[in-house]
Amino acid sequence: MTSQYRALFKTPTIIIAAIAALTSTITMKSAAQAITLNLSVENLGPENGAVLSPVWFGLHDGSFDTFNPGSPASSAIEAIAEDGITGLEFNTPGFSFDNTPFEGLNPNNTPIPLSSTIANLFTQSSATTNSVIQGKIFASALGFFPGDTAAVTINFDDSLIANNRFFSYVSMLIPTNDGFISNDEPIEIFDAEGNFIGADFIVLGSDVWDAGTEINDESLSSLPFSLEILAQGEEQNGVIEKFPGFTGNEIFSFNPAFTNADFTVEGYQLARIRVTQVSKSVPEPVTTIGLFTLGGLFMLRRRVSRTQ
Ligand SMILES: [Ca+2]
Ligand SMILES: [Ca+2]
Ligand SMILES: [Ca+2]
Numbered sequence: 525m526t527s528q529y530r531a532l533f534k535t536p537t538i539i540i541a542a543i544a545a546l547t548s549t550i551t552m553k554s555a556a557q558a559i560t561l562n563l564s565v566e567n568l569g570p571e572n573g574a575v576l577s578p579v580w581f582g583l584h585d586g587s588f589d590t591f592n593p594g595s596p597a598s599s600a601i602e603a604i605a606e607d608g609i610t611g612l613e614f615n616t617p618g619f620s621f622d623n624t625p626f627e628g629l630n631p632n633n634t635p636i637p638l639s640s641t642i643a644n645l646f647t648q649s650s651a652t653t654n655s656v657i658q659g660k661i662f663a664s665a666l667g668f669f670p671g672d673t674a675a676v677t678i679n680f681d682d683s684l685i686a687n688n689r690f691f692s693y694v695s696m697l698i699p700t701n702d703g704f705i706s707n708d709e710p711i712e713i714f715d716a717e718g719n720f721i722g723a724d725f726i727v728l729g730s731d732v733w734d735a736g737t738e739i740n741d742e743s744l745s746s747l748p749f750s751l752e753i754l755a756q757g758e759e760q761n762g763v764i765e766k767f768p769g770f771t772g773n774e775i776f777s778f779n780p781a782f783t784n785a786d787f788t789v790e791g792y793q794l795a796r797i798r799v800t801q802v803s804k805s806v807p808e809p810v811t812t813i814g815l816f817t818l819g820g821l822f823m824l825r826r827r828v829s830r831t832q
């Protein structure tokens with residue numbers, strides 16, 4: 525066998541094939557490339573801590589602003605902050621309310637008009653004129669319980685980087701009436717030259733906002749724990765401000781599931797959010813063939829030198 529491998533390695537046709545494969549790999553890099561990003565969310569809270577609703581995300585050109593402190597919330601922020609509704613509940617692969625308290629919710633009976641959700645506002649926004657990339661990240665239909673991690677992978681052509689240089693996200697905090705986390709300013713994940721920057725940050729309890737849309741009473745009749753209570757609660761008619769703290773004890777005493785949910789305590793870490801680049805590559809089969817061929821050559825070389 526050894527001499528056969530040695531003979532193969534010395535055969536000019538093998539080397540020519542390897543060079544041809546290498547050349548095709550390099551040539552393909554000047555063509556359109558697929559950008560693959562991984563977006564992940566982890567609930568860092570302690571056991572029986574606060575729950576994050578499914579996290580809405582969107583990529584855009586930098587001109588989409590989810591909210592401004594001191595201003596009234598949009599209908600999009602209100603729908604997420606009060607009830608965790610993004611508008612993507614009925615068209616996200618793998619997402620279903622079956623076997624949850626919200627089973628039966630459908631586009632025709634949702635108490636929140638889909639036209640007022642962030643999914644629709646984002647689609648209509650000039651920030652996404654040429655490309656609409658948005659979705660939900662979730663560990664289950666109810667979102668992220670403490671310790672839960674989930675990620676989504678998205679692909680787009682690198683010619684669309686300028687349209688998708690910025691990342692935004694929103695998620696509701698449970699158990700609050702209208703507490704949410706989101707980025708006030710778009711997060712730059714590609715620089716102006718198109719180089720990947722990414723994101724990796726921790727959201728603290730002190731980073732939670734109050735949408736100013738629902739009076740905080742943490743009452744079982746206003747928190748969205750069942751289909752019937754969706755969109756229930758007293759109007760606040762206020763503006764977005766830092767979460768002022770929990771007001772009542774009802775929610776913490778009725779259910780041991782929330783004994784550690786007061787994220788306003790010192791040092792409470794809510795979530796880690798990451799945007800990483802998986803690859804920026806030519807269509808996979810070409811790369812793979814090139815690498816296999818080179819790898820084969822290295823293996824041959826090693827076998828040859830070891831036996832010499
Ligand atoms: Ca803002
Ligand atoms: Ca409301
Ligand atoms: Ca409020």
Ligand SMILES: [Ca+2]
Binds near residue numbers: 701738747753757
């Ligand atoms: Ca409510």
